[in-house]
Amino acid sequence: xIEIYTDGACSGNPGPGGWGALLRxxxxxxxMCGGEPATTNNRMELLAVIEALQLFRLPVEACVYTDSxxxxxxxxxxxxxxxxxxxxxxxxxxxxxxxLWRRLDALAVGHTLEWRWVKGHAGHPDNERVDALARAGLExxxxxxxxxxxxxxxxx
Numbered sequence: 001x002i003e004i005y006t007d008g009a010c011s012g013n014p015g016p017g018g019w020g021a022l023l024r025x026x027x028x029x030x031x032m033c034g035g036e037p038a039t040t041n042n043r044m045e046l047l048a049v050i051e052a053l054q055l056f057r058l059p060v061e062a063c064v065y066t067d068s069x070x071x072x073x074x075x076x077x078x079x080x081x082x083x084x085x086x087x088x089x090x091x092x093x094x095x096x097x098x099x100l101w102r103r104l105d106a107l108a109v110g111h112t113l114e115w116r117w118v119k120g121h122a123g124h125p126d127n128e129r130v131d132a133l134a135r136a137g138l139e140x141x142x143x144x145x146x147x148x149x150x151x152x153x154x155x156x
Contacts, residue, residue: 002062004052005126006071008044009134016142017041019048019149020133022126023055030055033133034149035141044134045071046100051149053107061112067120067127076115079105 003024010017018035032051035044045068052064066072079101082088087095087102095101118127133152140148 002060003126004049004062004064005130006045006048006052006064006066007120007127007130007134008041008046008048008068009131009138010039010041010044011138011142014038014040016138017044018134018137018139018141019044019051020130020135020137021048021052022130022133023052031129031133031152032150033137033140033152034147035134035137035139036147037141037145040097042068042070043097043100044137046097046104048130048134049075050100050103050107053104053111056111059110059112063114063116065116065118065126067118067131069117072115072117074101075104075108 005022006020008017008019016035016037017039018033020033023030034051045066049064049066049071081090082095082101087098089095118124120127137149
């Protein structure tokens with residue numbers, strides 16, 4: 001099974017943000033990061049998963065680890081009601097980040113994905129790695145003044 005660890009970061013909310021992802025297939029690993037100059041933490045959490053899943057052209061079986069309950073519960077619980085209501089919340093308000101939720105939903109189709117929440121900033125080595133990648137993506141986008149992203153040079 002493929003392991004995917006993801007995280008998002010934001011300096012201010014909204015503010016400059018970054019995302020990070022670690023993909024592990026057996027002993028092979030790929031690290032990715034990127035960011036946007038003006039965004040929110042939740043958007044970066046979603047974008048981390050989207051960027052990771054975009055790498056797969058064929059159906060995969062993967063376990064996605066995130067420290068974001070927004071992402072974990074959103075994709076495994078809430079999204080079904082949102083779609084049934086025409087992308088509205090139970091309070092009849094538009095779903096925030098609908099564009100990214102739609103992208104994630106479309107990417108998840110065809111894959112067998114297990115969604116696991118991990119406690120953030122609790123010493124989990126792979127979660128700490130993607131947290132560092134997300135912060136690196138934030139700094140890259142801040143310096144560039146535009147959206148950036150992709151595989152990390154020299155990554156394992």
